[in-house]
Amino acid sequence: MTGALRDARPIDVPYAAVQETHSGVVFLIGDRAYKCKKPVNLGFLDFRTLQSRRACCEREVELNRRLAPDVYIGVAELQDPVTGIGEPLVLMHRMPGARRLSTLLQSGERLDDTVEQLARIMAAFHAGADRSADISSEGTRDAIEQRWTTSFEQVGPLAEDTLGGAQLTEIEDEVRKFLAGRERLFDHRVAAGRIVDGHGDLICDDIFSLDDGPRILDCLEFDDRLRYIDGLDDIAFLAMDLEKLGAAHLARLLLDRYSDFAGDPAPASLRHHYIAYRAFVRVKVNCLRHAQGERPAAADARAYADIAIRHLRVGAVRMILVGGLPGAGKSTVAGLVADRLGAVLLSTDRLRKEISGLAPLTRVRQPYARGLYDQKHSARMYSELLGRAALLLGMGESVVLDGSWNNARLRSEAAHTAKHVNAQLSQVECWAPPHMRQARLLARRAGVSDADPAVAARMALDADPWPPQARVINTGAPGDTLHQALSVIGAAHTTEPADV
16 A cells, blocks of 8 residues: 555656645655644644644644555654754655646546545544544534634634625624524434544545545644534535535535435535535635735635525525415425425425324315314414424424415414524415416315315405515416525525535
8 A cells, every 4th residue: 555655646746845834834755745834823723832733743643544544654853953953744655646636626537436435435434433522512503603703703803805894794694593593403413423523624635536545634633622523514624625616516416425324314404504614614714824925815715705605595494484375376386495495395284184183185175264174273283383393493404384374473473483493484475366276276186285266265355465575476387486486585596506
């Protein structure tokens, strides 16, 4: 293995080269790489003492051998011949730059197999990674919020010359809204053992695709707490980086395969939240680079901020009421919206029969507002519906609630539920002219709805008006109606290819 690594360096690359980051310098000489730490204090790391730099080098070798044991040779020393003082260096086998993942992306090489390998490697790594009470404590909602807060505090003073104030404000507002109602979700992740001692800094520049498989280098070593993360948070960093490099399809593949290999049914909103967090980490890094004199870093900071905003918008947890009179097509629209947004669909017609012990397709022929549809049964059904919705929203799942929703008081109760779990509420009223609704009802075959033309006529008389902006004209093609509904929800531009 060692010989293969040495021989992998193409002969046409420079014998020696230097690479510099905001916190260190890498010297590439022959088939070796030597990494030293800068004596700097960046707030989130402090390498001003020789002892701290040596300890960090030793820790870097120890931690990175978990994923690349054949790359990390050990800790060496660059000694001053006059003072005898030695500067610690991480000694590594030099990786072939042409096989760097970011380079391969730019060259257009197909990387689906490599990405699947990475998903499998990281899922296995996380399965065997250290876990403890201290590690788990870093995955709670409060710990995640504190991590964001620290980043906001660090970026704030540096943002004037890089980010627009509106970008930073929107990111913080969206983060606070998501975290405020998701304590149950994060508690569940902790209880399921999803918080591990991970890599912490997965980016394409530090991954190399060799003939015998990928090598994953350069984990986060200077602060253990920043490496104690949800496995999904860990892999989301690489997904974010793939997206930034124009490979959103590979980002989706990575997350999908990781979820399969790790057996992780995380909600889409959590994927988006962690991708946004990882993008903001890069915002912070580029703000620091800019402050150190790298002027082009400002553009990178803004680009990463755009990624964070996009994913926070897409990942917003939503309660969507889709209603209207019988025959207006609300169930069809509700299904289309749920499919497009990856939301859970809850139907009042199905739930009403479920809690009454009836099969969904059982026909119930009863007068308007009588029997199964009287006030008592309806109150019980809506209470159960909103209770289930609240649980799902607290777990990060968006919900589409398919019902008539023609009663303003019930819509107000739904709004109260959404507010309680800090979910965005949207209302969609499906509308069609009376003659079209009548024709649809007469042509309707067996289904979960029991409404007939007589019931529909009575419902129309009792219906409370909807907000004008909620109306969707459902008289044309399903795709047109879906587009209207997404516009009403405010999600017309949140389901593009970047949506992972």
